[in-house]
Amino acid sequence: MQPGSPGEDQARTTTLEAFADTIIPGEKRSPDDRAIAGVASGGGAVVCGALEVLNDPATGITEGLAYLAESLNGHAEAYAAEHGLEPDSTVPPFVSLSYEHRAALVQRLVAPGNPERDGWVLLALFSNMAFDCAPHLHTGEAIAAGHPGLLAMGFAKPDEDGLWRFPDYSYNRPLANLHPDTIESGSLG
Amino acid sequence: MTATESTDVLVVGSGFGGAIAAYHLSAGGARVVVLERGPWLEGKDFDHDYLLGSSYTKVFDFVAGEGMSILGGNCVGGGSVVYFAALPRAPRFIFERQGSIGRRMWPASIDRDALDPWYDRVAEAIPSRPQTWNDVSYPGGLWAACCNNAGHTANPVPVGIDTAKCTNCNWMMAGCRFDAKRSLLFNYLPAAIAHGTQIRPLHEVQHLTRNEDGGYRVHYSVVDDEDYRVHTGGGTIDAKIVILAAGAGATPVILQRSEQHLGTMPHGVGRYFSGNGERLFTAAMNEDRVRDVLGLSRPDGRAYEAFQIGKGPTVACWDYLDAARAEFDRFSLEQLYFPPGLGTILAQAPGVTSGPSWFGLEKKKFLEKWKSWLIIFQMTEDNNEGVFGPPPPTGNAYRISQQMLGRGPLRYEPTPQTLRGWELADQACRDILERDGLSTGEPWTNDVVGAYTVHPLSSCRIGDDPATSALDDRHELRNHPGIFVTDGSSVPCGLTVNPAMTIAALAERSMPGIVHAAQERGISVTYGAPSPDGSTNGRRGVTRLVPTLVPD
Numbered sequence: 001m002q003p004g005s006p007g008e009d010q011a012r013t014t015t016l017e018a019f020a021d022t023i024i025p026g027e028k029r030s031p032d033d034r035a036i037a038g039v040a041s042g043g044g045a046v047v048c049g050a051l052e053v054l055n056d057p058a059t060g061i062t063e064g065l066a067y068l069a070e071s072l073n074g075h076a077e078a079y080a081a082e083h084g085l086e087p088d089s090t091v092p093p094f095v096s097l098s099y100e101h102r103a104a105l106v107q108r109l110v111a112p113g114n115p116e117r118d119g120w121v122l123l124a125l126f127s128n129m130a131f132d133c134a135p136h137l138h139t140g141e142a143i144a145a146g147h148p149g150l151l152a153m154g155f156a157k158p159d160e161d162g163l164w165r166f167p168d169y170s171y172n173r174p175l176a177n178l179h180p181d182t183i184e185s186g187s188l189g
Numbered sequence: 190m191t192a193t194e195s196t197d198v199l200v201v202g203s204g205f206g207g208a209i210a211a212y213h214l215s216a217g218g219a220r221v222v223v224l225e226r227g228p229w230l231e232g233k234d235f236d237h238d239y240l241l242g243s244s245y246t247k248v249f250d251f252v253a254g255e256g257m258s259i260l261g262g263n264c265v266g267g268g269s270v271v272y273f274a275a276l277p278r279a280p281r282f283i284f285e286r287q288g289s290i291g292r293r294m295w296p297a298s299i300d301r302d303a304l305d306p307w308y309d310r311v312a313e314a315i316p317s318r319p320q321t322w323n324d325v326s327y328p329g330g331l332w333a334a335c336c337n338n339a340g341h342t343a344n345p346v347p348v349g350i351d352t353a354k355c356t357n358c359n360w361m362m363a364g365c366r367f368d369a370k371r372s373l374l375f376n377y378l379p380a381a382i383a384h385g386t387q388i389r390p391l392h393e394v395q396h397l398t399r400n401e402d403g404g405y406r407v408h409y410s411v412v413d414d415e416d417y418r419v420h421t422g423g424g425t426i427d428a429k430i431v432i433l434a435a436g437a438g439a440t441p442v443i444l445q446r447s448e449q450h451l452g453t454m455p456h457g458v459g460r461y462f463s464g465n466g467e468r469l470f471t472a473a474m475n476e477d478r479v480r481d482v483l484g485l486s487r488p489d490g491r492a493y494e495a496f497q498i499g500k501g502p503t504v505a506c507w508d509y510l511d512a513a514r515a516e517f518d519r520f521s522l523e524q525l526y527f528p529p530g531l532g533t534i535l536a537q538a539p540g541v542t543s544g545p546s547w548f549g550l551e552k553k554k555f556l557e558k559w560k561s562w563l564i565i566f567q568m569t570e571d572n573n574e575g576v577f578g579p580p581p582p583t584g585n586a587y588r589i590s591q592q593m594l595g596r597g598p599l600r601y602e603p604t605p606q607t608l609r610g611w612e613l614a615d616q617a618c619r620d621i622l623e624r625d626g627l628s629t630g631e632p633w634t635n636d637v638v639g640a641y642t643v644h645p646l647s648s649c650r651i652g653d654d655p656a657t658s659a660l661d662d663r664h665e666l667r668n669h670p671g672i673f674v675t676d677g678s679s680v681p682c683g684l685t686v687n688p689a690m691t692i693a694a695l696a697e698r699s700m701p702g703i704v705h706a707a708q709e710r711g712i713s714v715t716y717g718a719p720s721p722d723g724s725t726n727g728r729r730g731v732t733r734l735v736p737t738l739v740p741d
Contacts, residue, residue, distance in 0.1 A: 023548040024556070040553055058241045060418070060589035103549050112636050118596070121637055122589070124548055125534055132556060133239040133529040135246075140238070153529070153559035156497055163237050163366060165356035166326075166498040168488060174322045175333035175485075176343035179507045185312060186319030186347030187278035187690075188507055 011092045012069040013051060018095045019072060020050035020127035022102040024149070034091045037099035043148025049137070050130040054123070061122050068119050072109075079105045196222045197712045199407045199428035201394045201443065204267020205689060206434030206676030208377040209696040210703065215384035216718035217704055222426060223386060224409055226393035226435070226584070227263035230270070231374060235364030239530060242415065245363035246592040251531070252438055252585060254599030256639040257464055257575055259438040260531065263593075265390050267436065268677075268689065269372040270364050272643075273501025273525070274349040275687040276317040278308050278694075282512035282519070286682050288573050289606070294681040296653050296662030298737070299698075306734060307694040310727035312347075314720045315371050317690065320345035324352045326499025327487070328563055331474065332524035334483040335563075336506045339621040343506050346523065346687075350500060357499050359526050369500075380721035393420075393584055394443055397431060397672070398450040403710070404429045405671065410583060416591040420583065429710040430671050430703065434696075437462065437645035437678035438597065439585040441659075444649065444666070446580045455667040457659030458649050462575025462599060464642030466520065466683040468567040468611050469527070470618040471536040472630025473558040482625045496562040501526055502687075509617060510685055517570045517606040520614045521685050522621070525566035532564065535637055539629035547634045563628065565618050569610035571683045573647055575601040601639060644688050649678035651695070663702035663738065664695075671710065673703050697731075698738065705739040 017035035026044020028036045036046055055062055069092075076093035079085075079101065088096035097105065109120040129135050131149035134142040140162045143150050158164050183189040198214050200207045203225040215221040228247055236243040248264040248271050262268040284300040287293055311317070325333070325345050333343035354369035361370055368375070382388065391412045398406045407426045413419035433440045441459035448454045479485050480492035487495070505523035512519075526532070537546040538555035546552065578598035581587050586595025603611075615632050622628045633641065652658025655667055664679055666672040675696040677688060684691055704716040716735060719725045 024553050025550050040550055044553065056241060058416075058591040060591065060594065099550075100544075103545055106548070107545050110637065124637075128534045128548065129239075129530045131553075132533045132559075135239050135241045135530065138238055138240050149556075150529075152553075152557050154494070154497075155529070155559075158237060163356075164358040164360060166358065167356075169326045169357035169495075169498050170323055171325070171327060171330035171334075171485060171487075172323050173330075175325075175330050176337035176341070176504075178344050179342040182344055184319075185278065185308075185317070186345070187686075188280050188510060 012066060015069040015072055015092045015094050016051060016054060016065060017046045018102060019106070019123055020045040020130065022099065022106050023124050023127040024131040025099065034095050037102065039099045042152055045127040045131045048130040048147060048149040049134060050127045052136045053126045053130045056136055059126055061126060064119060068123060075105060075109065193406065193425045193427055195427040196220045197428065197714070198430045198432060198707060199224065199426055200432045200434060201407070202267060202434035202436060202676060203265045203373070203378065203388060204262055204269060204434060204436060204676060205373065205693040206696045207267065207432065208373040208381065209693060210432045210434065210675050210700065211386045212377040212381040212384070212721060213700040213716065213718050214704065214707065214714060215381050215386040217714040217716055219707055219712050219714040221381065221386040223388045224392040224394050224407070225265050225388060225390050226412060227265065227390060228414055229265040229388065229390035230364060232366060232368045235366045237358065237360045237363070237366060242592065243363070248364055249593050250595065251593050252595045252597035252599070253638045254597045254601060256603070257599055257601030258638040258641050259597070259599065259645045260641070260643045261436050261438055261645060265388055266373040266378060270374065271362050272689060273361060274370050275346045275502050275523070276312070276315065276349050276690040277346055277686040279684040279686060279691045280510045283682070283684050286516055286570065288682055289604070290657050294652060296651055298662050304694050304698065306730040307698040308690060309730050310697045310720070311690060311693040313724050313727040314376050315349040317347050317349045319347045320352070320503060325503045326357050327493060327495030328499055328526060329503030329524045331479065331485065331493055331563060332565065333504045334485055335621050335627060338483060339624050341506050341508045341621065343504050346502055346505050355500055359497055359499050359501070359528070361501055362528060376721040394435065395583055396443060396447040396450060398447070400427060403671065405431045407431060418588045418591060429712055430673070430707050432703065433672065433674045434676040436676055437648045438599065440674055440676055440678045441577050441648040442580045442585040442598070445577065451669060455659040456656060457652070459577035461573040461647050461650055461657065462577065462601065462645065463571050463573045463647040463683040464575065464601065464640055465644035465646055465688060466567070466569030466571035466607065466610055466685065467642045467644060468569065468614060468640065469525070469633045470565045470567060470615065470630055471633065472563050472565070472622045472628035473539070473555060474561045474563055474628045475626055476561055478626045482627060494560040496526065496560055499526055502566060506621070517572070517610045518613055519685055520567055520569040520610060522614065522617060523566040523568065525564045527564055535633035535641065537631040537634050539631045546631065547637060563622070565622070567611065567614035567618070568685050568687070569607070569614050569683065570685060571607040571610065572604045573682060574604055574607065575599055575648065577648065603640065644677065646677045646680045646688060647682055649674045650681045651679050652681055664699040665706065671706065673699065675699050701735045701738040
């Protein structure tokens with residue numbers, strides 16, 4: 001992200017956080033949290049590190065974030081006008097939308113056939129990943145630090161050497177009949 | 190740019206098609222160089238880590254097209270390093286498929302009986318073996334029990350895994366840390382290296398030109414080992430024979446880019462792509478019903494909660510692989526683990542009637558049931574709809590991320606036949622999984638990155654008809670003698686099962702003909718190497734077939 005004025009940076013961050021919260025919603029960080037809509041309990045994509053992921057140049061999306069945030073707010077303004085929603089000039093237009101309206105707008109942006117959907121799909125992809133695989137952190141360290149997404153999913157802890165092993169892995173008994181055409185190799189004949 | 194080197198045989202790619210070719214040709218006496226666009230990693234390098242830049246993102250290529258996205262290997266060993274090592278043979282009826290061309294798609298010389306001796310060679314080399322029920326991990330056992338509950342059979346799938354070493358960690362898509370998966374790093378590739386094959390990682394072939402002596406010049410870029418968007422150099426190598434095995438998502442792109450130098454490509458180059466009819470279905474199991482209806486429980490008392498445990502796919506239902514069913518109505522249903530990120534984004538929360546199902550509040554609730562997920566991998570008969578558009582400037586995609594993610598030129602518009610196959614497979618999944626309240630589930634959405642395949646096929650396929658196949662039945666590119674294709678692009682159609690075994694068997698079968706072609710170009714090489722470990726049963730099994738695979 002190219003640095004802008006502090007106000008622009010803040011608006012951009014808030015907008016992108018609101019987008020990430022639309023993908024995997026979470027609870028507000030504080031009562032005056034506007035970016036997070038607060039429709040879900042527990043941590044969502046934002047506290048899982050969505051902005052850290054998006055700002056990692058390895059993703060290839062970082063350079064486009066300023067454009068995407070600005071464009072998202074443009075779409076939000078149009079959406080609000082279309083639906084006769086009261087503007088709230090204290091926050092960026094996308095942030096001013098309710099969760100339901102944010103979700104409806106994002107659905108429209110990522111829909112097949114929208115020629116500019118690629119950027120929105122990428123934003124959604126990396127926001128989702130922040131929650132369910134924390135690609136900005138070593139996985140073992142993320143779990144040890146209580147990463148809310150991996151914890152919510154019930155991702156198991158690794159062994160002490162940082163590797164996963166599951167010695168208890170099988171019901172250890174036949175659970176169906178084999179296909180009658182099965183041959184010695186294990187394939188169908 | 191360095192001076193042009195020369196070799197007898199240049200192999201592009203080090204997956205099944207490339208490794209098998211490199212082994213047989215170098216064992217037979219040819220000088221072989223393999224150019225592999227991905228890095229060269231081995232056991233200790235394979236991380237249990239989703240961090241960007243770990244082996245998990247280095248060894249993959251995820252290329253989003255229009256209507257179809259491809260997940261493929263990007264490392265020495267290719268797909269064998271990242272795959273789930275499921276090695277079933279294609280059902281007998283597959284070889285009779287006609288698709289939409291009104292006649293058999295496979296060459297007349299190939300049917301299941303003709304391919305079985307070559308399957309045997311591969312099974313000996315890797316090796317592949319059936320699993321016992323004690324090898325079957327919880328998700329596979331659960332799937333078997335669900336199938337049984339619905340009156341179906343279910344089979345532990347044959348795999349190339351040393352189960353004594355396997356820890357059921359389910360990280361095998363990032364490469365196997367415990368050397369349990371018998372990838373090509375343990376058989377064909379070390380044997381090829383022992384016979385003098387040179388493997389050069391991070392060398393991405395861009396195009397070919399023809400030399401006056403009838404050979405080819407292979408033009409490559411050298412890729413940065415961290416940021417694949419960066420090329421650090423390049424060069425050329427002359428070869429008398431070129432074997433393309435860059436994968437079905439890349440081989441046709443190299444040929445398209447070469448067309449301006451080599452002349453018109455056969456019509457089948459970059460057409461008839463098949464995603465192996467693949468589609469995924471994710472269900473969240475009702476743990477109480479799993480215990481009450483199926484009678485399953487783990488030693489700690491839980492019924493299941495074991496989605497994360499295992500080794501990819503372990504059990505498949507093959508009841509719908511019935512030759513009596515119409516073409517496009519046949520499919521297999523295979524339990525599969527797909528890790529977070531790639532395996533979660535497209536899953537849809539069940540029962541959503543309004544609002545988004547693949548993201549949002551309901552999706553989050555679905556993710557919170559992740560331990561109780563069961564993913565079923567549908568492999569159907571698609572209609573070879575995929576077409577590659579103009580090639581990107583380099584590689585097979587416009588790279589977005591430093592590793593893994595790119596945008597490619599493949600376009601795939603599923604026809605009614607393909608859509609019908611998916612619908613029937615969805616119905617079968619629901620019938621088995623939702624019976625008796627066992628679970629609720631949905632297929633993955635095709636609205637985000639299109640359909641999704643981990644088994645790209647057919648984009649440069651073999652056949653008897655020049656109008657619908659790029660290669661003859663010896664895998665030589667039509668009208669371009671000395672260029673062969675031995676990877677998944679050569680497979681004529683979707684197989685309804687995991688295709689690695691068939692790709693490898695076809696590559697094995699192509700070797701006598703390629704060796705013959707090499708001899709005709711003055712290369713001192715013979716066919717007849719044993720299995721990479723020295724075993725000879727497989728060789729004995731194909732001996733009588735070898736004369737039929739070289740021209741009179």
